[in-house]
Amino acid sequence: MAGYMAQRIVFGVMSLVAATLIVFVLSRLQGDPLLLYAKPGGYGVSEEQIEALTKKLALDRPLIVQYFIWLGGVIQGDFGQTILAERDVRTVVFEKLGATIQLALTGWIFATLVGVPLGVLSAVKRGSVWDYAGRTFALFGQATPVFFIGILGILFFAVILDWLPAGSRPVHEPFWPAQFKALILPTVALGWLPAATYLRLTRSSMLEVLDSEYIKLARAKGVTSNWVIWKHAFRNALIAPITVSALIMIGFLEGSVIVEAVFAWPGIGRLAVDSIQNNDFPLLTGVIFLFAILYVVGSLVADLTYSLVDPRIRYR
Amino acid sequence: MARSVAIEDAATAERNVQYQRPTLRQQTWYVLRRWPVLPLFVLAVFILMSIFANLIAPQEPWRQNLRGRAAPPFWDTQFYDDNPRLEQRYILGGDHVGRDILSRLIHGTRISLIIATLSLAGGVIVGTTLGLMAGYFGGWLDELISRAVDVWNALPFLLIAILAAITFGQSVTNVVVLLALAAWGGVVRNVRAEVLSLRTREYVDSSRVSGASTARILLRHMLPGVINTVVVLATLRVGGLILAEASLSFLGAGVPSSSVTWGVMVSEGRQFLNTAWWIAVFPGVAILLVVMSINFVGDWLRDRFDPRLRQL
Numbered sequence: 001m002a003g004y005m006a007q008r009i010v011f012g013v014m015s016l017v018a019a020t021l022i023v024f025v026l027s028r029l030q031g032d033p034l035l036l037y038a039k040p041g042g043y044g045v046s047e048e049q050i051e052a053l054t055k056k057l058a059l060d061r062p063l064i065v066q067y068f069i070w071l072g073g074v075i076q077g078d079f080g081q082t083i084l085a086e087r088d089v090r091t092v093v094f095e096k097l098g099a100t101i102q103l104a105l106t107g108w109i110f111a112t113l114v115g116v117p118l119g120v121l122s123a124v125k126r127g128s129v130w131d132y133a134g135r136t137f138a139l140f141g142q143a144t145p146v147f148f149i150g151i152l153g154i155l156f157f158a159v160i161l162d163w164l165p166a167g168s169r170p171v172h173e174p175f176w177p178a179q180f181k182a183l184i185l186p187t188v189a190l191g192w193l194p195a196a197t198y199l200r201l202t203r204s205s206m207l208e209v210l211d212s213e214y215i216k217l218a219r220a221k222g223v224t225s226n227w228v229i230w231k232h233a234f235r236n237a238l239i240a241p242i243t244v245s246a247l248i249m250i251g252f253l254e255g256s257v258i259v260e261a262v263f264a265w266p267g268i269g270r271l272a273v274d275s276i277q278n279n280d281f282p283l284l285t286g287v288i289f290l291f292a293i294l295y296v297v298g299s300l301v302a303d304l305t306y307s308l309v310d311p312r313i314r315y316r
Numbered sequence: 317m318a319r320s321v322a323i324e325d326a327a328t329a330e331r332n333v334q335y336q337r338p339t340l341r342q343q344t345w346y347v348l349r350r351w352p353v354l355p356l357f358v359l360a361v362f363i364l365m366s367i368f369a370n371l372i373a374p375q376e377p378w379r380q381n382l383r384g385r386a387a388p389p390f391w392d393t394q395f396y397d398d399n400p401r402l403e404q405r406y407i408l409g410g411d412h413v414g415r416d417i418l419s420r421l422i423h424g425t426r427i428s429l430i431i432a433t434l435s436l437a438g439g440v441i442v443g444t445t446l447g448l449m450a451g452y453f454g455g456w457l458d459e460l461i462s463r464a465v466d467v468w469n470a471l472p473f474l475l476i477a478i479l480a481a482i483t484f485g486q487s488v489t490n491v492v493v494l495l496a497l498a499a500w501g502g503v504v505r506n507v508r509a510e511v512l513s514l515r516t517r518e519y520v521d522s523s524r525v526s527g528a529s530t531a532r533i534l535l536r537h538m539l540p541g542v543i544n545t546v547v548v549l550a551t552l553r554v555g556g557l558i559l560a561e562a563s564l565s566f567l568g569a570g571v572p573s574s575s576v577t578w579g580v581m582v583s584e585g586r587q588f589l590n591t592a593w594w595i596a597v598f599p600g601v602a603i604l605l606v607v608m609s610i611n612f613v614g615d616w617l618r619d620r621f622d623p624r625l626r627q628l
Binding site for chain 2 (some may be wrong): 011012014015018021022023026029139140142143144145147148151152154155159164166249253254257258259262272273276277285288291295296298299
């Protein structure tokens, strides 16, 4: 187990290095970052200033040296300054992190509350209306693009019915009801696909468990139906959905980029897209570094939950 | 003697049981449940649309017409009565510069399907080759390939794709390459696992003993064994690729916005939701229909040819 962990952590670090390297090289290919430092209408940028900047950013050194200079800073927790606002990358990123975490959490709660019970229901009442409803829900979740769910939500609940706001995060207003209302549409858009995943997994593993011998034994002994379902079957059927939870959390990162673009949600995903469009490479590398860390940690956690939840699985 | 009589009796009795021909309704229901007829039909329609886009599309997808700006779909006869000088009806409405949405949808099918097919083919070919090699040769090659897949899968794909699209410029080729890069990882894993078990079969040993070359074993004895898995995996992945392409286009990092794609159409229509919902909704529905049909077919293929992939 310890050996396996160590191996995984080494590969995690390799992933991180690969991610930063790719981003670093790509962002340096995008054109001369010096021109970005020249302020709008900056005709007056003198030769000396350019030289000083080149020195400061180490742009006169080879690319690989620039990368290691940057990496050295990262290890010390220094991601440099953003180009546009000239602020510390770390502060900017942590400012926006809260909004994304909030969205990911509510999305996860939505996915769990909808997906797992519906999955159990459609397994227990196989072939009933509930089963078809659950499967339809899952089908749509897997086939609808995240941005289209968001747009349909805006169309129905913001434009036609005028019940919910079309976007943005009202931070200065009280949580109830303004912030809560603003959360609903992004949450559903983000959570629908994971809810579908949970539903399908819960349903198939629940069906499998309900078919096993010990369930038949419990039923034969005269255990009540509810007790069999929740106490005997559900606990074992839960293994599959739990093990994908970490992967679903990773999926939220990807989803948040789109959802935040649709709903003008001021989080990390939007920050990333903005930084790409502004050619703000210190900020971008910082964001992608954060994403990559979360990815690596997430897949590590996913692997470990397998053995935690299901002791039958052993690692070499 | 008595026994044979008994047998004959049973036979006549069976013959005498009235065979009831299933009604048309029962037959239809049987076919519909067993074959993905409807999804295949939808897919066929979309594929035909993409091939014959030039013939089917009622208007040119790029032609703008200020009179038809945000023209509603055909059922709003009031609008068309009020504007008699509009030469043609917009069946699914017109967008913000008066281009025909139906024509754009039809032409958009082409790009979406081409990108999905090419990137899938690329990803599957690379993935299968690497998976075959990793599984068959084992050792350091296996380690290298498997670890490369692990590392690649741990990268935030969408962000890197956006960044790459902006760095290398937006073009169909770039999107295809990016999506192929997104597709190969999963294929490698499954093919490798399959080959690991195939490799130990006796028929492989005997072909090696009889002097078959490595290439021959790989191509003639391994590849046919994994082709089922590959086909099923590929079908299950297409939907995801179409969604990814649409998402990239939606974020403005896909194919250049001068060409018609569904993702770009939805993203353009987003600003006009409160005045002309049809601009964003119809292309979205098209994505939904295609992806859902493909998923249906994929599920069906999996259940039929490779039930072990159930968890996917």
